Amino acid sequence: MSETQVPWKQTMPTAQFSLMRDILAAPSPVGLEAAMTYGVLKPQFERFAPDGWHLHQFKGNAGVVLDTHPGRDDMFKLMLIGHADKIRMQVRSIGDDGKIWINTDSFLPTVLIGHEVKLFSEDPKQHGQYRCLEGGTVEALGAIHFSDPAMRTGDKGLKKEQIYLDLQIHGENKKQQVENLGVRPGDSIIFDRPIRAGFSPDTFYGAYLDNGLGCFVTAEIARLIAEAGGTEQVRVMFAIASYEEIGRFGSRVLAGELKPDALIGVDVNHDYVAAPGIGDKRMQPLEMGKGFTMSVGSIASEQLNRVIAQAAGEHDIPLQRDIVGVDTGTDGMAGVLASVDCAATSIGFPIRNMHTISETGNTQDVLAAIHALTYTIQALDKIPNLEREFLDNHPRLDNATPLAHQGSDKPEGEKS
Structure with missing residues (x-):
């Protein structure tokens, strides 16, 4: 061939x-x-x-x-x-400060931090119709400055309950701003990451x-x-x-x-x-x-x-x-x-x-x-x-034939 x-x-x-x-x-x-x-x-x-x-x-x-x-x-x-x-993340609750607390499903919490995502929300006025919200990132602590020493050294890790989605909400009535978008508990969240060709030949990567x-x-x-x-x-x-x-x-x-x-x-x-x-x-x-x-x-x-x-x-x-x-x-x-x-x-x-x-x-x-x-x-x-x-x-193992020592020679062409 x-x-x-x-x-x-x-x-x-x-x-x-x-x-x-x-x-x-x-x-x-x-x-x-x-x-x-x-x-x-x-x-x-x-x-x-x-x-x-x-x-x-x-x-x-x-x-x-x-x-x-x-x-x-x-x-x-x-x-x-x-x-x-x-596998997906989903909205668990919405905080008064505008943080969208999420469940992490089958992800390790540490692999989520800082990544952009898409949130899919059903239109409350048109059931069965979905909108896609882009531009948020998954966060946990916000900054290294707010972590305790054990977390900085790696002796202590993140808990899934600490993970939230940050939409950069600010100003008055932060929770209401999120709710006005139609975001509700249970909404699905997935990574926003396209597939790209990899650095090495014939490789590719993404979510x-x-x-x-x-x-x-x-x-x-x-x-x-x-x-x-x-x-x-x-x-x-x-x-x-x-x-x-x-x-x-x-x-x-x-x-x-x-x-x-x-x-x-x-x-x-x-x-x-x-x-x-x-x-x-x-x-x-x-x-x-x-x-x-x-x-x-x-x-x-x-x-x-x-x-x-x-x-x-x-x-x-x-x-x-x-x-x-x-x-x-x-x-x-x-x-x-x-x-x-x-x-x-x-x-x-x-x-x-x-x-x-x-x-x-x-x-x-x-x-x-x-x-x-x-x-x-x-x-x-x-x-x-x-x-x-x-x-x-x-398969019938009672029909197996005896096997004796076959020597030490490697198959022809096989590298040492």
């Missing part, structure tokens, strides 16, 4: 990067995911979906599923799931790679499958879920409603090599720029992993094994949590600084995931009887 035929070794094309950035930029805090699912992904699906494919929508959440063979429950059903929800990236990958796989003519034996369901960050509730609904036979969660992962302060924990050295990751462990289907690994290996797509135990930590658990009988696993891409304003990824890892899963779907489509394949071929 020539170098030009391996996109995961190339720089991501500008148009594809722009689509990724548009998906990541959609303001979709938990519970308000429709900006991404309906505003960006639904139109994208409709642009390339062949006649006969169907977009499922749901009443209780803004999840969507693009289905290659709607109604064909006689076919083997494979579901890929990314999640559109972003909320978790998990617009999984949605982008899922959508791009759907496009490639559509362009290749679809599938004949596998009914593929490209799912974009909600509520992952608060318990993976959305993907449980999608799996429970559509009952896939196999399920792959698509989500970000950690770059453990670059993570500060965890070297002594001896984590698996997942690293940005070294390929996509695949969950391996007691909850992941070895049968499904076998097909993914073989597809990646046949096309020389770099794969990193991610060690999990009873939980993948992703929507890959949807089938288990929804009590659906399906083979499940999770794939991802290592990023740095997860749940911060400067999450960092590598486009080649993302492209590796897109093409590895596209080849996986095509490989599954070639298996004569997938139903029996997954029913009858669970």
Whole structure:
């Protein structure tokens, strides 16, 4: 295979990067995911979906599923799931001095200070209509001069209850000024940070790679499958879920409603090599720029992993094994949590600084995931009887063969 035929070794094309950035930029805090699912992904699906494919929508959440063979429950059903929800902050109360006290959700309080945000407030005169307030910053103490000595040295940290949004309010009736804007307890707040190309080649950074990236990958796989003519034996369901960050509730609904036979969660992962302060924990050295990751462990289907690994290996797509135990930590658990009988696993891409304003990824890892899963779907489509394949071929350790010492020679070409 020539170098030009391996996109995961190339720089991501500008148009594809722009689509990724548009998906990541959609303001979709938990519970308000429709900006991404309906505003960006639904139109994208409709642009390339062949006649006969169907977009499922749901009443209780803004999840969507693009289905290659709607109604064909006689076919083997494979579901890929990314999640559109972003962790958010929200208004807790408004002080007499104009400070907007906020809940920090899944952020460390220390990563919030000084950053610009957007606050989304429902118009009290037009229910269902939202306004966007820009220009505020997240604060806690206001100045180092007002902190105690232990906080200055780092011996004492910030508490989440200290975090507030500063709108630079001054003058008379400060609280009323905020209330006149329509700001109310419960309003959503997200970072105001665009995605930018990184300093190193093929890198990018910004807020909320978790998990617009999984949605982008899922959508791009759907496009490639559509362009290749679809599938004949596998009914593929490209799912974009909600509520992952608060318990993976959305993907449980999608799996429970559509009952896939196999399920792959698509989500970000950690770059453990670059993570500060965890070297002594001896984590698996997942690293940005070294390929996509695949969950391996007691909850992941070895049968499904076998097909993914073989597809990646046949096309020389770099794969990193991610060690999990009873939980993948992703929507890959949807089938288990929804009590659906399906083979499940999770794939991802290592990023740095997860749940911060400067999450960092590598486009080649993302492209590796897109093409590895596209080849996986095509490989599954070639298996004569997938139903029996997954029913009858669970790994049998009683059939394991003896293994003896293999010597000390390294594989040819491997560096010392």
